[in-house]
Amino acid sequence: MTTADPATTGSGAQAPYRPSERRLAREAYRRQRARRSGLIAAVSTGVTALVLYLVVVGSPGWEVTRRTFFSAHYARQALPEVLKGLRVNLELMVVCGALILVSGLLLAVLRTLRGPVFLPVRLLATAYVDFFLGLPMIICLLIMITGVPALRLTGVTTDPTVLGGAALVLTYSAYVSEVFRAGIQSVHPSQRAAARSLGLSNAQAMRYVVLPQAVRRVVPPLLNNLVSLQKDTGLVSIGGVIDAVYAAKIIAVQSFNYTPYLVAGLVFIVLTVPMTRFTDWITGRMNRRQWQGGLV
Template identity: 70%
Template sequence: MTVTKDESGREGADDEDNVDNADGEDDMSGGDKGAPDDGYVPSQRRLERERYKRTRARRATAIAALSTLVTGAVLYLVVVGAPGWPRTKETFFDGQYAREAFPKVLEGLWLNVRLLLICGVAVLVLGMLIAVARTLRGPVFFPLRVLAAAYTDFFRGLPLIINLMIVVLGVPALRLQGVTVDPVLLGGTALTLTYSAYVAEVFRAGIESVHPSQRAAARSLGLNNRQALRFVVLPQAVRRQVPPLLNDLVSLQKDTGLVSIGGAIDAVRAADIIVGRSLNYTPYIVAGLVFVALTIPMTRFTDWVTARMDRQRAQGGTT
């Protein structure tokens, strides 16, 4: 009887413990279900402000779309309603000549792309060397600084079209032994001379924007002037000047069409040949649209890089 009583008592105690645990779990689950949410609940004023912002954004989008449609319609009516529009349409927007010119313009555009790639690299290298020469310190480098300053002043002041005429037309007239007379190479040389002067000033502005304490810190770590310039100053200068450099490359891409004055068969020259034969200017429009189609992605990429660097600068990151 005693053993049975103990077992029954133990079993009763176990049952009570199980009931208590179940009640506790029910209380906890019930408490969790009934507890208020700790998440952020915006106030009514904030909800109204957000609703107002959305409404204003939709209204601004609608107004912009309507304004664009009205402006486009007005321009269309003004142009189409002009007395000379039929003749202008026939001369500049003839579909037959556009279809004829398009493949030849694309074939010539490959020369413009090659000039952009080759001259772009040459411009960056030469511009960097000129910028470094202008920022060298010490009296021993005075002649280099003077020559670099004279170079940038001369080619920045000389119109590109005149520079092209001098190089492309003047160099072959000298009949120098071993000097090429290829209009493509001479035109690329003229482009490099002009744009390297502009890029040199961009690089120089970047170098001078680096605080002198950066160079002093590099010297304190045991680097000489050349090492401080190479490993400390130039990386920061180039990174800061990426957007202006990209803008110069976009401008260079457009100006590659000027090499046609020397006879190089690029996109502009290909259009010019068709115009000379047909006396219709539609091929020029085709060439212009092709250049625009090539330039717009580069421009948008430049804007994206600029916006990204601005966000990094605003967040306190490195640029």
């Protein structure tokens, strides 16, 4: 003799799910705690912002600072010129970013080559990375922008935009190569051994097995380097390139007012913040997939 299941009706349909009282109480408590935490965070942020505002506005030199750095008149005057010069920064970021990725990956692969025959290549790649990791960016830019034209080499450009971009590529290639090398070394040696056991050569194992895993793992730090590159493109202004920074400098020198610099800084911030948040989203997504046992 069988008994009817209380969770089903006479027609065999399953009754709708009803959470228990304990679960409802737990979810209500969590919602209450989240609202309480949000309220405390909002009040704390508001109080901190108010205190900072009162400290700044109440300082003895606030009026002079306000006229010098927060002039609406000079902000309106500078914004169109800064945006016009920003095109140079964006072009440098796109072109240099692509060249940096290729050269950085090439350097990383050269540094991870195996076998004694590749020792000279590894030494040259290591010397390049060590040199440009230690050389300050500003010095590299000065050498390229002022030193290369002084050589008067036939067929070599003297355009400060091109030379400044070359300095960015030389320096950032060393940074990015270390990121790629860390990704390559993070791949377990068993992956390469398994590829070799299947008949793949060392080059094929690197191309089809190691590099795909390594690149996925280093996407967040690569995006962070791209953010840094976007900001450092403003350094080419030391060679007279009229980018966003130099356009702001021209107006500041003419007006003896530094509001254009603030406008240029805000423009870079507007570009950088979305890229930074996108990097955080990519990092969080990869971490969640890793915790859940998915592909890295």
